[in-house]
Every structure is written in structure tokens, then in C-alpha cells.
Amino acid sequence: MEKEKILIVEDEEDIRELLVYNLKKEGYRVEGVSSGEEALKKIKQSVVDLVVLDLMLPDVDGLEVCKILKNDSHTAHIPVVMLTAKGEESDIVLGLEFGADDYITKPFSPRVLLARIRAVLRRRQKDDQADPSVITVDDLQIHPSRYEVFVKGKPVKLTTTEFGILVCLAKRPGWVFTRYQIIDAVKGEDYIVTDRAVDVQIVSLRKKLGPLGDLIETVRGVGYRFKGRE
Structure with a gap:
């Protein structure tokens, strides 16, 4: 190590x-x-x-x-x-x-x-x-209290909204969130106001997470969820 x-x-x-x-x-x-x-x-x-x-x-x-x-x-x-x-x-x-x-x-x-x-x-x-607030899944580590995200030990820079969406989903793996539930949960400086804006933020978030972007799943016709541990 x-x-x-x-x-x-x-x-x-x-x-x-x-x-x-x-x-x-x-x-x-x-x-x-x-x-x-x-x-x-x-x-x-x-x-x-x-x-x-x-x-x-x-x-x-x-x-x-x-x-x-x-x-x-x-x-x-x-x-x-x-x-x-x-x-x-x-x-x-x-x-x-x-x-x-x-x-x-x-x-x-x-x-x-x-x-x-x-x-x-x-x-x-x-x-x-x-710290019970640290969320770890595979090579992804999220520190909500520090506003930090690491992929394979390397920091990932997210916007306020992207970070809020990630924490919202990752805190309840397996749960499906509608776009409107995500909007209600996330109120950052650049915060989203439409369901279409959620989709745009998710695309950007997946891209920044690289190979771990597929942890965020699309539930067709409903919204999004974070993969639970296998």
C-alpha cells in the first residue's frame, strides 16, 4: 500500500x-x-x-x-x-x-x-x-462532512449539485429516486430546477466518476438509483 x-x-x-x-x-x-x-x-x-x-x-x-x-x-x-x-x-x-x-x-x-x-x-x-458518515462502495469513497469524493484514491471535483445528487443516491443504495425527489433533496449554489436538468447533472456526474459512473443506474420511466453492494 x-x-x-x-x-x-x-x-x-x-x-x-x-x-x-x-x-x-x-x-x-x-x-x-x-x-x-x-x-x-x-x-x-x-x-x-x-x-x-x-x-x-x-x-x-x-x-x-x-x-x-x-x-x-x-x-x-x-x-x-x-x-x-x-x-x-x-x-x-x-x-x-x-x-x-x-x-x-x-x-x-x-x-x-x-x-x-x-x-x-x-x-x-x-x-x-x-466517521459513520463516510460512504465507501468499491473504489468510490464519499466524505459528506468534508465535501470530498475519491475514485481509486484520487480526488474528483464535483459541483455543489453533482455532489448533492451523489450523496442523496449513495446514502440509500438500491432505493429509486424520482427526479422531483432529487430536486427536493439537492439545493446547491447551482441547483437544478427542472427534471431535465437532473438528467444533465447525472450525465456529468457519471463522466466525472469514470469507470464507477455505472454505479448510478437509470430506472426507466421513474428516475435513478445507486447500486447496492452485490
């Missing part, structure tokens, strides 16, 4: 390279960036399982990056381990209040940091497994 992807956000090149080297040696997939702005761009572009975040950064500081991540429903679930200089107690408190999962002060032992990262990832994995 492929290990988690970790993003290192550290402007000091020596420290960044040391962290990247040690984490790669442990089998993690690792990328390193030198600024908060780069970090936010990377996180928007690809899935990240954990961020190691220095608080003292040249552009957007680490506290602001942490705040942005934790205030966005698409990234709030990503664990953040802060790197701080000694004597920054107020920043540590603020970072934890913003939602950071752990911190470690410089200078630090790579072994200690690795242990902290493992512990944070284990906690997050337990939280995910304990």
Missing part, C-alpha cells in the same frame, strides 16, 4: 532538504516548498495527507496558511504539524487554536518529528474509520 503524501513548507533549504530526505527514507511521498503561497497552490493542485509547516515564512506566514487551510471545508481535514523556533509560545497557542494538530520546536531531532508525524497520521486514520 502506497504511503501518505507529505508537504514540507520550510524556507530554510538545509532544513527542508533534511526533512524531505528523512521522510522519503521512511517511504512517504514528499514534496518541499519554500513559501506559504507555494504551499497553498500545491494543496489546491493535488492531494496532500499532511503538512509540516514552518511558522516563519517569507510571504504568507505559517499561521495564516494554517488558518486558510482550516477555514476551508476542502482542506480542513489535512493534519498540520507546525515547526516553531523556541520562545514562540504565543504562536504555538494561536496555531493550535487555528486547528494545527501538533507542533515541534527547532532545533529538532528528525526521529522525534517522524514519531510525531506517525502519531498524527494514526489519529487521523482512526478518526476517518470511526
